[in-house]
Amino acid sequence: MSIHISKGDQSKYGSRDWARIINSLSGFKSANLVGTISQKGVTNLSIVSSVVHLGANPPLLGYILRPHSESSPRHSFLNILETKAYTINHISSSFYKKAHQTSARFPMDESEFDGCGLTPEFYDGCNAPFVEESELQIGLNLVDVLEIKQNGTRLIVGEVQDIYIKSDVLAKDGYINIEALETVCVSGLDSYHTTKRLERLSYAKPHSPVKALDSEGNVEE
């Protein structure tokens, strides 16, 4: 059975069901925890499924922050504005349930680290807390905030300062085997998935078939 849903069908669905439909459209999403700390020293963790690559030189990552207001404050955003620092930590299959729990509405003075059973880890050179359980941790400095005026969301733009990878999954051509780290991905609002690699593919050229690469980035003969 084939399905057609148009924008005009929104009224046929409850708002939560509509949100689940629209949240399913982008495809599989990255699964990360954003770590911050307030000037008072309260740590914060927030699960985000919208981290996106913006560029390598300078190394920039973005993520989408839902509308922030006085009545519905985003604690992580307040912390980032205060400290200009935050971390992005890959969620792996060993702690995705704890990571999901960070989406609960904890009060500002309670750390999601404590509330969800995760461990803050601090490294020299970054004010914000990393997630010790994470196999791939990134420290960033805030460089810009762009508002999407149609719905009040914001694109948080950060520059990568430090990358910590807990095992040797860096191929000699720079590819990081995040599947070996058991990094998970998300579909919709609440579904978590592990992955199975089909293959790496060579740089594409017109009218020349793409070739499979081995794990180190060499063309397989």
Added chain:
Amino acid sequence: MSIHISKGDQSKYGSRDWARIINSLSGFKSANLVGTISQKGVTNLSIVSSVVHLGANPPLLGYILRPHSESSPRHSFLNILETKAYTINHISSSFYKKAHQTSARFPMDESEFDGCGLTPEFYDGCNAPFVEESELQIGLNLVDVLEIKQNGTRLIVGEVQDIYIKSDVLAKDGYINIEALETVCVSGLDSYHTTKRLERLSYAKPHSPVKALDSEGNVEE
């Protein structure tokens, strides 16, 4: 073996290796084809791994467009500015090699549909071509373009007009089982992956353990 890479290490890596490292950081990425058509009627397909959910009401999706200039034109961007319409099409395991091939530098007057062996499909109400091979197709209207001034990339903001799903994978709570569609995800610049669901999790509340949901969104007892 644990690895620390700092921003200052960039000069130790070649620019392509550095790009592979940074492109691996965001986690798993969505895999979509953006379909457009020029006013002259030449269709265009472009693989993007940066489609991101922006909001459900109104239904907005974003994606990141790499720097566009006269010397390095983004044909899809020119088409979107001309027609204000584009499509986003999930890439599934049955045609990911053809989809990867669309990243080759085809001339403006040659369609990637022809060059890569994919089939344009047109529906009433949308000027832009969909990808017939795709199991989940979305028609959008352009609503905004935000420039990330640090590197000249742009966030293309579009409003969903129509959704076409080729089989009945819509749960009664609105969740779309994109794993059943064999939608793939991407890591780094060139690695394609299928997925295996761990589970769906219930809406999180503080100090209350999250529960598994069945495929229809009911709490499993």
